[in-house]
Amino acid sequence: MPTVDARPHPYTFELSTTALLVIDMQRDFLEPGGFGESLGNDVAQLRRTIAPLAALLAAARETGLPVIHTREGHLPDLSDCPPAKRDRGAPSARIGDPGPNGRILIRGEYGHDIIDDLAPTDGEPVIDKPGKGAFYATGLDAMLVDRGITSLLVTGVTTEVCVHTTVREANDRGYECLVLADCVGSYFPEFQQVGLDMISAQGGIFGWVADSTAVIAELT
Numbered sequence: 001m002p003t004v005d006a007r008p009h010p011y012t013f014e015l016s017t018t019a020l021l022v023i024d025m026q027r028d029f030l031e032p033g034g035f036g037e038s039l040g041n042d043v044a045q046l047r048r049t050i051a052p053l054a055a056l057l058a059a060a061r062e063t064g065l066p067v068i069h070t071r072e073g074h075l076p077d078l079s080d081c082p083p084a085k086r087d088r089g090a091p092s093a094r095i096g097d098p099g100p101n102g103r104i105l106i107r108g109e110y111g112h113d114i115i116d117d118l119a120p121t122d123g124e125p126v127i128d129k130p131g132k133g134a135f136y137a138t139g140l141d142a143m144l145v146d147r148g149i150t151s152l153l154v155t156g157v158t159t160e161v162c163v164h165t166t167v168r169e170a171n172d173r174g175y176e177c178l179v180l181a182d183c184v185g186s187y188f189p190e191f192q193q194v195g196l197d198m199i200s201a202q203g204g205i206f207g208w209v210a211d212s213t214a215v216i217a218e219l220t
């Protein structure tokens, strides 16, 4: 069984019960004109995750590890977007408003889709989620149970929002989570640091943290 150097202690996983989860690597978060930028964020902060994640994806695909992608977004009529979510803060453009990449965070729009560098391949499931967590109002849990997956390699954006919410949801459902530090990103460097610390603190209260190179070395 592969074992990787991780915080707070080495992480051992079985290939047959592990999946790579790629959270919300969407144009709306990583490219100008989307939801992330409308909230005042510098999208460049997230882009450093693309190259390491592309390498990890390639290794997972070569090994035959299941890969599951998620996308945060809403139905065109916004019936699955709570007004509290749409109204919060003082964005320059709200969810559903027109932007350079189409209506912001709306399913089917160009900006809502996954960036070209990390595009899912045929057969890789893409979970559309209306919330921050990937388990809320989705079929992810049933999909994992169905496939016998108990351990998740967690990647994507943003560290303190959708990655954290998903890892916490996964913990409450009994999954083991290894978060890949170089493959998760935050618009705020200090949140990146503390977000990762919070996962592995207290003996790994939410899981483990490692670099993707440690996992790739075990997969290839």
Ligand code: C5J
Pocket: 023, 024, 029, 072, 132, 157, 158, 159, 161, 162, 163
């Ligand atoms: C945010 C996400 N930050 N995918 N979404 O609103 O983390």
